[in-house]
Amino acid sequence: MNEVISTILNHRSIRHFEDKPLSDDQIKTIVSCAQAASTSSFIQAYSIIGIKDRLKKKKLAELVGNQPYVENNGHFFIFCADLNRHHLIGIQEQKDVKASIESTEKFMVALIDAALAAQNAAIAAESLGLGICYIGGIRNNLEEVKKLLKTPERVIPLFGMTVGYPAKINDKKLRLPFEHIYHEEEYQQNNEIYMQQLKEYDDVISQYYEERTGGKRKDRWTEQMANMLEKQTRMYMKEFIQNNKMDIK
Amino acid sequence: MNEVISTILNHRSIRHFEDKPLSDDQIKTIVSCAQAASTSSFIQAYSIIGIKDRLKKKKLAELVGNQPYVENNGHFFIFCADLNRHHLIGIQEQKDVKASIESTEKFMVALIDAALAAQNAAIAAESLGLGICYIGGIRNNLEEVKKLLKTPERVIPLFGMTVGYPAKINDKKLRLPFEHIYHEEEYQQNNEIYMQQLKEYDDVISQYYEERTGGKRKDRWTEQMANMLEKQTRMYMKEFIQNNKMDIK
Numbered sequence: 001m002n003e004v005i006s007t008i009l010n011h012r013s014i015r016h017f018e019d020k021p022l023s024d025d026q027i028k029t030i031v032s033c034a035q036a037a038s039t040s041s042f043i044q045a046y047s048i049i050g051i052k053d054r055l056k057k058k059k060l061a062e063l064v065g066n067q068p069y070v071e072n073n074g075h076f077f078i079f080c081a082d083l084n085r086h087h088l089i090g091i092q093e094q095k096d097v098k099a100s101i102e103s104t105e106k107f108m109v110a111l112i113d114a115a116l117a118a119q120n121a122a123i124a125a126e127s128l129g130l131g132i133c134y135i136g137g138i139r140n141n142l143e144e145v146k147k148l149l150k151t152p153e154r155v156i157p158l159f160g161m162t163v164g165y166p167a168k169i170n171d172k173k174l175r176l177p178f179e180h181i182y183h184e185e186e187y188q189q190n191n192e193i194y195m196q197q198l199k200e201y202d203d204v205i206s207q208y209y210e211e212r213t214g215g216k217r218k219d220r221w222t223e224q225m226a227n228m229l230e231k232q233t234r235m236y237m238k239e240f241i242q243n244n245k246m247d248i249k
Numbered sequence: 250m251n252e253v254i255s256t257i258l259n260h261r262s263i264r265h266f267e268d269k270p271l272s273d274d275q276i277k278t279i280v281s282c283a284q285a286a287s288t289s290s291f292i293q294a295y296s297i298i299g300i301k302d303r304l305k306k307k308k309l310a311e312l313v314g315n316q317p318y319v320e321n322n323g324h325f326f327i328f329c330a331d332l333n334r335h336h337l338i339g340i341q342e343q344k345d346v347k348a349s350i351e352s353t354e355k356f357m358v359a360l361i362d363a364a365l366a367a368q369n370a371a372i373a374a375e376s377l378g379l380g381i382c383y384i385g386g387i388r389n390n391l392e393e394v395k396k397l398l399k400t401p402e403r404v405i406p407l408f409g410m411t412v413g414y415p416a417k418i419n420d421k422k423l424r425l426p427f428e429h430i431y432h433e434e435e436y437q438q439n440n441e442i443y444m445q446q447l448k449e450y451d452d453v454i455s456q457y458y459e460e461r462t463g464g465k466r467k468d469r470w471t472e473q474m475a476n477m478l479e480k481q482t483r484m485y486m487k488e489f490i491q492n493n494k495m496d497i498k
Contacts, residue, residue, distance in 0.1 A: 002252065002376050002377070003251065003252040003253060003376075004252060004253050004256050004372060004373065004375075004376030005278065005282060005373055005376055005377075007253050008282045008285050008286075008369050008372065008373055009281065009282060009285050011285050011286070011287070013287060027431075028427065029254065031427060031430065031431045032258065032427065033254060033257045033258060034430075035424040035425070035427070035430055036257050036258050036260050036424070037257075037260070037368060037371075038260070038262060038368075038371065038381075038382075038383045040383070040385045041385070041477060042422060042470070042473070043474065043477075044424065044425050044430070046430070047430055047431075047432060047436065048430055048431050048432070049431075049432045049433070049434075049435065049436060050431060050432070050433050050434075051433075051434060052433065052434065053434055056434065080436075085443075085447075086474055086478055088440065088443070088444065088447075089447070089471045089474050089475050089478075090475055090478065090479075092444065092447075092471060092475075093471055093472060093474075093475035095475040095476070095478065095479040096479060097475060097478035097479055099481050099484070100478040100479070100480070100481055100482070101478060103481070103483070103484055103486065103487070104486040104487035104490060104496070105388065105482065105483040105484070105486040106478075108360060108388075108407070108486070109385070111357060111360045111361060111364070112360060112363075112364045112407065112408065114361075115360070115361045115364030115365050115368070116364050116367070116368045116371075118365070119286060119364070119365045119368035119369060120257050120368060120372070122286075122287065122365075123253060123257065123368075123369070123372055124253065124254055124257055126253075127251050127252075127253030127254055128251070128254075132287075133287075134287045134289070136289045136290070136358070139354065139357075148435075149435050149436055150435040150436050150438060151436045152436065155436060158357070158361065159289075159361065173291060175284040175285070175293065176284070176293050178277060178280060178281065178284070181280065181283075181284055181293070181295070181296055181297055182276075182280045182296075182297050182298075182299060183296060183297070183298045183299070184298070184299050184300075184301065185298075185299075185300060185301065185302055185305065186298065186397075186398050186399040187296065187298060187329075187398055187399050187400045187401065187404060189399060191337065194334075194337070195337065195341065198334075198337075198338070198341075221291075222338045222341060222342055223342060224291070225292065225335055225338050225342075226338050226339055226341075226342035226344040226346060227344065228290060228292075229335055229338075229339065229344070229346035229349040229350060229355075230339075230344040230345060230346055230349070231349070232348050232349055232352070233349075233354065234352070234354040235348070235352055235354070235498075237352065237353040237354040237357070238352070238353035238496075238498050241353060247353070247487075247496070249484075249487050
């Protein structure tokens, strides 16, 4: 196994960091790696906002639902889908790009571009001995996040990423079975096989929790998912995105 | 520079492959790396479909707009946003998850999950000496792709990825300036600085083309983007996504 694959397979989210900031060189390396990712038709439809200011991180930590590691880390990155750049280019080049940049297609392109860049950043950071955690919680309250980061229309903060020197290493979480995620030639047509794979995974996950909590917890994954999805969260999202002139039609 | 960072920075899209299939071990390693990526609240809202069948690859190559490397490669992966799994879980666990899985928020989660997984796959493949190219062209005609892959509702094929032994190595494409992608503390508020950065980047890109074509081409990036975005492409996307019961509200 090479160093790249072992770094990737060794990933776990880190939620406790030493009180030691990243250097500007580290930040630049991580962002350069983000930028090296593929981008749809070279569109580069994302931006990254880095937060050093402790008060701003504290405010963000509150906004995401009181996650202390959003305040206490080596650096906090926020990855944004960004078509503002292309809106400005349209004005400058005197081309009507409105329908394109308001389309669902380009919204998807911007999300995918931002996520590819982010994952490169994550792997690069981990290769430097740093730990990371994605923070989807910034979507809890995007109006406030937008005000704090002063993002214009056509820029959607998608998720944050805490980066820093790990103070506590968690266990890796076991993923769905390979055969369940990976289908060959066509999508799995047999729902019985599909559900059986989930049942086997449930057994693995509940054994994992049982062993780690001395029998106190033995949740199944499907149970966790059903409970989570029964709650409706961030249901303002469509309105927010469309108010920011993306994903309109 | 460590091996991980050099692999990431050395990325370029590969569009010519040797006629040599990936081994099942290679496929499994790549997919395992994809699965090791972070996933929002452990939701794992994606699937990967691998295509070995030559006729199916040929058909897909036509559908994406006659890209021969979609037919001729070592393996063709298709990354899908997938909430079908969670729909089935809702039925099994007798929980009403409909509003959640039809929300824009969960559509975003599924796209981001799939893209994070894909970028891990890309880096893993490159670390094995393989080349990759993302194929957004599968979104040209998702109705046909859906039929070919037999994907159910709530599964959206997002992009393909050709993987294989490189037969021809292209130049790396120069990215936007670091200062333009990366903002500190807040989004760049000065549009003059922002546009000046684009102008400088335009000069770099047009010099790049000029040198590589002996003066025949000297497009600016902003010109490429404006021309591309003036054309409205894949405008059926919202309807397709909503017909497949995602991103509804």
